Amino acid sequence: MSFSVPLRQNLVALKAYVPGKPVEELERELGIKNASKIASNENPLGPSPKVLDKLKGQLSQLSRYPDGSAHQLTQVLSDALSVPINCLMIGSGSNELLILLAQMVLNPGDEVIFADPSFVVYPLAAQLFEAVSRALPLRDFKLDMAAFANALTPKTKLVYICNPNNPTGTFVPLLAIEAFLKICPSNILVVLDEAYYEYVEEKNYLGSIQLMRSYPNLVVLRTFSKVYGLAGLRVGYGVGHPDLVAVYQKTRQPFNVNSMALAAAVEALQDKDHLGKVLDLNKKMRTKITEGLTKLGLKPVPSQTNFVYFEVPDAPKLYDQLLHRGVIVRPMGPKALRVTTGTVEETERFLKEFESIHSKAGAKT
Numbered sequence: 299m300s301f302s303v304p305l306r307q308n309l310v311a312l313k314a315y316v317p318g319k320p321v322e323e324l325e326r327e328l329g330i331k332n333a334s335k336i337a338s339n340e341n342p343l344g345p346s347p348k349v350l351d352k353l354k355g356q357l358s359q360l361s362r363y364p365d366g367s368a369h370q371l372t373q374v375l376s377d378a379l380s381v382p383i384n385c386l387m388i389g390s391g392s393n394e395l396l397i398l399l400a401q402m403v404l405n406p407g408d409e410v411i412f413a414d415p416s417f418v419v420y421p422l423a424a425q426l427f428e429a430v431s432r433a434l435p436l437r438d439f440k441l442d443m444a445a446f447a448n449a450l451t452p453k454t455k456l457v458y459i460c461n462p463n464n465p466t467g468t469f470v471p472l473l474a475i476e477a478f479l480k481i482c483p484s485n486i487l488v489v490l491d492e493a494y495y496e497y498v499e500e501k502n503y504l505g506s507i508q509l510m511r512s513y514p515n516l517v518v519l520r521t522f523s524k525v526y527g528l529a530g531l532r533v534g535y536g537v538g539h540p541d542l543v544a545v546y547q548k549t550r551q552p553f554n555v556n557s558m559a560l561a562a563a564v565e566a567l568q569d570k571d572h573l574g575k576v577l578d579l580n581k582k583m584r585t586k587i588t589e590g591l592t593k594l595g596l597k598p599v600p601s602q603t604n605f606v607y608f609e610v611p612d613a614p615k616l617y618d619q620l621l622h623r624g625v626i627v628r629p630m631g632p633k634a635l636r637v638t639t640g641t642v643e644e645t646e647r648f649l650k651e652f653e654s655i656h657s658k659a660g661a662k663t
């Protein structure tokens with residue numbers, strides 16, 4: 299029997315999100331036990347041990363729905379960020395916020411601006427609501443904020459700014475964001491996606507939340523999936539105008555963030571020692587990868603995140619060769635790879651395998 303219910307064509311035509319290859323799948327395929335995945339910008343140290351302890355205590359509560367208002371997490375974030383509680387939105391990953399914010403402002407035919415390459419969920423969100431994607435090329439691997447300003451039209455309803463940018467790891471300074479906000483009409487929602495905020499060391503990056511006082515159309519998104527190592531639990535947050543937050547609270551699912559995620563996020567924010575260890579390891583491994591690739595004659599893009607982007611002559615081939623050696627990285631189109639910082643062992647293994655593949659390829663030419 300064929301299926302004859304008319305599905306919305308914009309959804310049928312969606313290109314599915316392609317996640318990094320799971321470790322277990324590769325191990326099964328290769329018959330190995332020690333594959334390493336440095337493809338999805340996950341935290342190699344995992345969550346704080348205090349978070350893990352806290353979660354054990356939560357297990358007895360699993361028959362209960364979570365706190366639908368995320369009261370405790372909202373309170374802790376409000377204190378940490380010095381923002382009122384009614385400016386905070388908690389989501390099942392910042393991904394949920396990216397989609398629900400689009401749902402809140404987009405009508406069919408509206409335009410959505412974002413960079414290319416950038417986070418793949420932005421065009422997906424546009425297509426979900428039959429909006430038109432305006433994907434703007436990067437300039438020197440960075441978001442071109444002047445191009446963003448030039449791309450504004452009366453149809454623009456939503457702008458996604460990925461800062462730092464995934465996949466290139468570059469950032470634009472706060473001044474450039476503010477210059478854009480000055481030009482951008484106040485009836486356009488500007489979503490500043492700061493999923494990698496905590497990794498950034500450059501001082502001229504900081505301060506986006508303060509901008510919200512002058513630009514009520516700005517929303518800042520952050521996540522517990524990266525530096526806090528909670529990708530498996532899905533929790534992210536947004537800071538925005540109370541009018542926007544009020545509608546968000548009505549459109550999200552009643553219990554959108556699970557109780558383990560809420561408890562873990564509260565605990566994660568308190569453990570500054572673990573955060574320090576994560577940042578320290580990340581910096582060392584990012585330098586190691588950058589220097590290792592540079593020695594091979596490649597030009598890794600200077601990164602402010604937990605991943606490094608570099609152009610190569612044949613990305614799918616290199617990706618495949620690395621896979622066969624048990625190392626999963628992320629191909630970014632035909633000409634670039636993105637590799638996440640791993641543990642010392644994972645990072646050294648990647649560099650060793652990459653160098654070996656690279657020198658063999660060189661020997662053939």
Ligand SMILES: Cc1ncc(COP(=O)(O)O)c(C=O)c1O
Pocket residue numbers: 338339390391392393394417460463464491493520521522523529532533534
């Ligand atoms: C730029 C960016 N934004 C948002 C997300 C979504 O993160 P999460 O939904 O896990 O909070 C990611 C994840 O990779 C990302 O790279």
